[in-house]
Amino acid sequence: xxxxxxxxxxxxxxxxxxxxxxxxxxxxxxxxxxxxxxxxxxxxxxxxxxxxxxxxxxxxxxxxxxxxxxxxxxxxxxxxxxxxxxxxxxxxxxxxxxxxxxxxx
Numbered sequence: 001x002x003x004x005x006x007x008x009x010x011x012x013x014x015x016x017x018x019x020x021x022x023x024x025x026x027x028x029x030x031x032x033x034x035x036x037x038x039x040x041x042x043x044x045x046x047x048x049x050x051x052x053x054x055x056x057x058x059x060x061x062x063x064x065x066x067x068x069x070x071x072x073x074x075x076x077x078x079x080x081x082x083x084x085x086x087x088x089x090x091x092x093x094x095x096x097x098x099x100x101x102x103x104x105x
Contacts, residue, residue, distance in 0.1 A: 036097040037061040043093055052079075064100040066090060076104050 016024075026032040037060060045053035058069035066087075070076040079086060083102050091098045 032097060033061065036094055040066075040090065040094060047089060047093055051075075061099065064098065066099045066102045068102060068104050070104060080104055 023032075026035050040061065041059055044056060044059060048056070052070075052075065055070055055072045055075055056068060057071050058067070060067050068079070070079065079102075086102055087099055090102075
């Protein structure tokens with residue numbers, strides 16, 4: 001009887017950092033955008049403060065645009081006027097998936 005010898009596949013010998021491994025995992029399953037959105041939602045109160053966070057009814061990201069539903073009209077107007085500062089602050093937090101615009105609804 002002839003048996004074929006199966007060579008075990010070798011493991012990668014190159015060490016990869018945990019951050020790089022997680023980033024590769026998120027990218028391979030196309031989850032990076034959802035992860036970034038969740039990270040922003042969790043960080044929203046820390047970034048914007050309790051007052052703004054308590055008046056934010058909905059927050060999500062689609063196509064590099066941040067959509068915000070703010071319950072207070074005066075606060076929404078202030079945020080519209082400070083949109084560029086808001087984008088800079090959010091992009092600093094988000095890192096590799098930048099927000100290009102903020103849409104208030």
